[in-house]
Amino acid sequence: MIEEVGTSTDGDLIINIGPQHPSTHGVLHLVVTLNGETVKKVEPHLGYIHRSIEKMCESLSYRQFIYVTSRMDYLSSHINNLGCAHAVEKGLQVEIPERAQVIRVLMSELTRLASHQLWWGAMAMDIGAITPFFHAFREREMINDIMEETCGARLTMNYMVPGGVMYDLHPDFQKKVKEFVQFFRSKFDEYDELLTGNVIFQARTKNVGIISKEDAISYGCTGPVARAAGVSCDVRKLFPYDVYGKLQFDEVLMEAGDSFARYQVRMGEMRQSLSIIDQLIDNIPEGEFQAKTKAVLKLPKGEYYSIVETARGELGVYIISEGGMTPYRIKFRSPGFSNLSALDHMARGSKIGDLVAIMGTLDLVIPDIDR
Amino acid sequence: MSFIKEYIRTVYRAVSSLLKGMKLTGYYFTHHKEIITQNYPENRDTLNLPERFRGEVVLTHNEDNEHRCTGCTACELACPNGTIKIITQFDVNEEGKKKKALNTFIYHLELCTMCNLCIVACPTDAIKMAQNFEHSVYDRSKLTKTLNAPGSKLMEGVE
Structure with a gap:
């Protein structure tokens, strides 16, 4: 039951935040019940950017539907495409060449870095600091240039195809990535200097928006939101796909579960991504970049499920096939939806200014939640 | 204190x-x-876009006004949005045999999402992605383009 905006019977103020509000990062609509400045209840309303992607995918073939998923979580579009490609490959039972697997992991980690950089800048802007936004975009631009060179697009790449990747790497790829890693390492301390060590920033994020380990599990939180509460849920570690099983990296875990812990988890993940890129960039094996597949893909009758770790958490792709050229049903389990559902629990009792800070650390991408 | x-x-x-x-x-x-x-509109002449950048689909012609499209409609089938429409005709050669050939290659830029699936699907490398990205026009009907140049014909030896 949607409550009317205005004053409720017991004197609480009910206001709208969004759907057009700069701090909600898109068309998120929150109906907030306030007692003075204290948040009593947060009710997210969805549906403003629903494009029925799941239904659209049912009318597209197994090669075609992957490009639509770039439009869900557009900040980690590579990883969305990868999840779909995995699900189709499970049905086709094809062996992916080692080179393609390494390229996929490299691209996923670059995407994760780009996504976390944008989050870092946007979150700082939510709290009131403008400068970090420009610093973050400077580094993100380098990743976008690398993507543009190899994949042909900057945001919606459609580079992962069933059987491997669409093109081989650009000859300059290794050089550019090494340059970027070196540059980003030297600038990473600036990030800490500008924001992490700032006392005002710490005061606004520490002990704010706390979620316990049990609550994080029961709300179905994944990704940095759950890992900040101490839940070990990194798909790359627990169910390794592609070459993640052979790599040395740590799952960043925190115990506090507050906004600052979520911040620290993402900063730690950026360092881990850099170390993964370091391990792979000199060891890209030679060989095919795509396995041989038929021109028209047909999945045998059955159900296929694959999970990948996007920058925001666990993305599940569930395909039911009737044996035809198009899927019978596709369902995406998006990480943002579950993380958003915990917002009410986190924000209750905090001040309205902190609500925006909590939303910032959740790293919401609304098209991913609505689809 | x-x-x-x-x-x-x-x-x-x-x-x-x-x-x-x-x-x-x-x-x-x-x-x-x-x-x-960068000062974008001012640096147009020096702007260097990567070779693989997806701006729009073009049908490549050589200097003799010949293209490589056989009219097989593989790109039309690969397109997820119905962006490409190919109208074919039957050419009669000297021996009196009928052969399928391209009549009009219609490309709806307004529907295109630059997913590159048509380029990958083309068996004769007839189409490619161009680097032009400034597509704004005043009339939306101008975005529907005919890609094959007038009077162009199939390149010798392309099956």
Whole structure:
């Protein structure tokens, strides 16, 4: 039951935040019940950017539907495409060449870095600091240039195809990535200097928006939101796909579960991504970049499920096939939806200014939640 | 007393951490070599886009006005949005045999999402992605394009 905006019977103020509000990062609509400045209840309303992607995918073939998923979580579009490609490959039972697997992991980690950089800048802007936004975009631009060179697009790449990747790497790829890693390492301390060590920033994020380990599990939180509460849920570690099983990296875990812990988890993940890129960039094996597949893909009758770790958490792709050229049903389990559902629990009792800070650390991408 | 001391210490810490950040901002303000932004409409002539950049689909023609499209409609079938429409005709060769050939290659730029699936699907490498990205026009009907040049024909030896 949607409550009317205005004053409720017991004197609480009910206001709208969004759907057009700069701090909600898109068309998120929150109906907030306030007692003075204290948040009593947060009710997210969805549906403003629903494009029925799941239904659209049912009318597209197994090669075609992957490009639509770039439009869900557009900040980690590579990883969305990868999840779909995995699900189709499970049905086709094809062996992916080692080179393609390494390229996929490299691209996923670059995407994760780009996504976390944008989050870092946007979150700082939510709290009131403008400068970090420009610093973050400077580094993100380098990743976008690398993507543009190899994949042909900057945001919606459609580079992962069933059987491997669409093109081989650009000859300059290794050089550019090494340059970027070196540059980003030297600038990473600036990030800490500008924001992490700032006392005002710490005061606004520490002990704010706390979620316990049990609550994080029961709300179905994944990704940095759950890992900040101490839940070990990194798909790359627990169910390794592609070459993640052979790599040395740590799952960043925190115990506090507050906004600052979520911040620290993402900063730690950026360092881990850099170390993964370091391990792979000199060891890209030679060989095919795509396995041989038929021109028209047909999945045998059955159900296929694959999970990948996007920058925001666990993305599940569930395909039911009737044996035809198009899927019978596709369902995406998006990480943002579950993380958003915990917002009410986190924000209750905090001040309205902190609500925006909590939303910032959740790293919401609304098209991913609505689809 | 300790309360006031603590208060002053907090203010001092906040101001000093602010100044630390401002120091970095000031560094970039005075070091113009670190500026990475480009003056886009002014630098059009020197703008270098990567070879694989997806701007729009074009049908390549050589200097004799010949293209490589056989009219097989593989790209039309690969397109997820119905962007490409190929109209074919039957050419009669000297031996009197009928052969399928391209009549009109219609490309709806307004529907295209630059997913590159048509380029990958083409068996004769007839189409490719061009680097042009300035597509704004005043009339939307201008975005529907015919890609094969008037009077063009199939290149010799392309099956």
